[in-house]
Amino acid sequence: MTRGVVVDLDGTVVSGDALLDGAADALADVRDAGRDVLFLTNNPTRSPAEYAQRLARLGVDARPEEVLTATSATVDYLREHHLDESVFAIAEESVTDQLRDAGVSLVADARRADTVVVGYDREFAYADMVAALRAFGAGADALVGTDPDITVPTPDGPVPGSGAIIDAVANVVERDPDAVLGKPSDVTARLALDRLDRSPAECVLVGDRLDTDIAMGNRVGMTTVLVRTGVTDDETLAASTVQPDYVRDSLADARDLL
Amino acid sequence: MTRGVVVDLDGTVVSGDALLDGAADALADVRDAGRDVLFLTNNPTRSPAEYAQRLARLGVDARPEEVLTATSATVDYLREHHLDESVFAIAEESVTDQLRDAGVSLVADARRADTVVVGYDREFAYADMVAALRAFGAGADALVGTDPDITVPTPDGPVPGSGAIIDAVANVVERDPDAVLGKPSDVTARLALDRLDRSPAECVLVGDRLDTDIAMGNRVGMTTVLVRTGVTDDETLAASTVQPDYVRDSLADARDLL
Structure with a gap:
């Protein structure tokens, strides 16, 4: 029986700044x-x-603890695996502010870092790659990324997302990330289930992306519902090896499943 | 019989700004x-x-036409495959100046590019990744890198090389480079043989790196000589799947093979 509903935001509940019809x-x-x-x-x-x-x-009624973002998932992960460690972050201010507010111990000198966290950063530059080399050269031993999205859409076309920056850093320091949070990671799936305090079988996941939302839900055993209000069209769906349990036109049309 | 000698520079003839003993x-x-x-x-x-x-x-006696750099190899490659095309370059001024001087038609607007060339760039930034997305979004159809070196040594430790920047760009535009020049590419091996107007069997290659110098020479059938004046120590040599035909302490000690 359904006890918990995991809902993607952009393309499922909202589109940019606007609410999708019937979602509320x-x-x-x-x-x-x-x-x-x-x-x-x-x-x-x-x-x-x-x-x-x-x-x-x-x-839409929502409390902060009911929202799990890639950065809040990263904070949860750091608390579990790298508590009290020094973190050098390659990410823009909106991300580093969240890390600092959550009590993560950020250091400005990469050489003093135990862990390097990489996320979305429109000010990413060569100096950040040098800093990452210095961090691992001086003994840092973990590389954590916020989310794997290579590009993110904007009205002017796609721009590089966190995943592009994480990959650039991972490549130059010649080590795989220890974790990349966000969807479709198992770590984030588990954090979501922990927040809901439910088993996968008790949860329905609704999202518009096959490779993140549906892939993650399927892998951990949630019931998955793809909605057509986001990026996935029928052609993409037909061609994909990732298939949802159900397809609905919108979140409003998925009410019978929730 | 040996007719042509292909010689690496740093670690083989020079070390930084100094000539290695006996090389001249x-x-x-x-x-x-x-x-x-x-x-x-x-x-x-x-x-x-x-x-x-x-x-x-x-x-050391050397004429300009006897020096093949990663950038001059890139120019040769562009002449052969992308003659008269518009090129958007992600590379620092010392590299773009050489491209311009060699007659490559550089454009400042990525959207107007047929080919994107990526090379060493200590001013590489997020905006360059956006530009690459715009170039391929608008119809560019080739991605060319100057050389694959992920890092290059400096007195302060390794810093990102061309390869790190090429990989970052290739990853975000989700396409493999059509060519990455420099060693150990087959394209550069062929350009070197063309310059010498010799067959591989007539050539000896001397270098200090297994993964670039020796790998390239071996693959095309040159006689290969590893010298100990550069980055490769006996431990690295023993552990490598890439093995030179000969090992000598220095270029001076390789005279019998040249």
Whole structure:
């Protein structure tokens, strides 16, 4: 029986800054039926509190602890595996602010880092790659990425996402990341289930992306629902090896499954 | 019979700015014996003319056309495969100046490029990755790298080389480079043989790196000589699947083979 609903945000609940038709009502119904909701996004730049506020403004009830972003997942991961370690972060201010606010011990000198965290960074530059080489040269022993998205869409076309920067750093320091959080990682799936305090079989995941949302849900054993309000068209779906349990036009049309 | 001698520069003839012991005399003997010499380096930042001047100051006879750098190899490759095409270059000024001087048609607007060339660039930044996405989004159809070196040594430790930047760009535009020049590419081996106008069997290659110098020479069928004046120690040599035909302490000690 469904106890928890894991919902992607962009392309599923919202599109850019706008609410998708019927999404607020569908989520209200889910809560009325006694299900718990967890919003799950790979966008690392806004904090859970900011997301909760944005959703509230759009008429969607959401508490900060019900939002798991790539950065909040990264914080959870660091707490579990690298507690009290010094972290050198290659990421833009919106991400590093969240890490600092969450109590992560950031260092400005890469040579003093135990762990290097890499995320979305529109100011990424050669000097960051040099810093990463210095960090691992001086004894850092873990590389953690916020999320694997190689590009992210903008009105002007795709721009490099966290994944592009993580890969650039991993390549130059010649080591694989120890973890890349966000969807579709197993670590993030487990963090989501921990937040809901539910087993995979009790959870339905709704999302618009096959390679992140649906792949992750399928792998851990959630019921998966692909919605057509985002990036996946029928042609892409037909050609993919990743197949959802259900396909619906929108979150509103998935109400029978939630 | 040996007719052509292909010689690596850094670690084989010079170390940084200094000539290695006996290298000038050994090369003079090679010329006296009637062999042709080609200097081959993956450093893309200096032009063949600059290298010839530097070598002359150190007492080594060298004409610009006897120096094949990663950038001059890239120019040769562009002439052969992308003649008269518009090129958007992600590389620092010392490299783009050489491309421009060689007649490559550089464009400042990535969207107008047919080919994207990537090389050593200490000013590499996120904006360059965006530009590469725009270039291929607008129809560019070739990605060319100057050389594959992921890092290059400096007194302060390794820093990212051309290869790190090429890989970062290739990853974000989700296409493999059509060619990466420099050693150990077959393209560069062929360009070197063309310059010497010799068959591989007539050539001896001397270098200090297994994965670039020796790998390339072996693959095309040159006689290969590893010298101990550079980066390869006995431990590395013993552990490598790449093995030279001969090992000598220095270029001076390799005279019997040249």
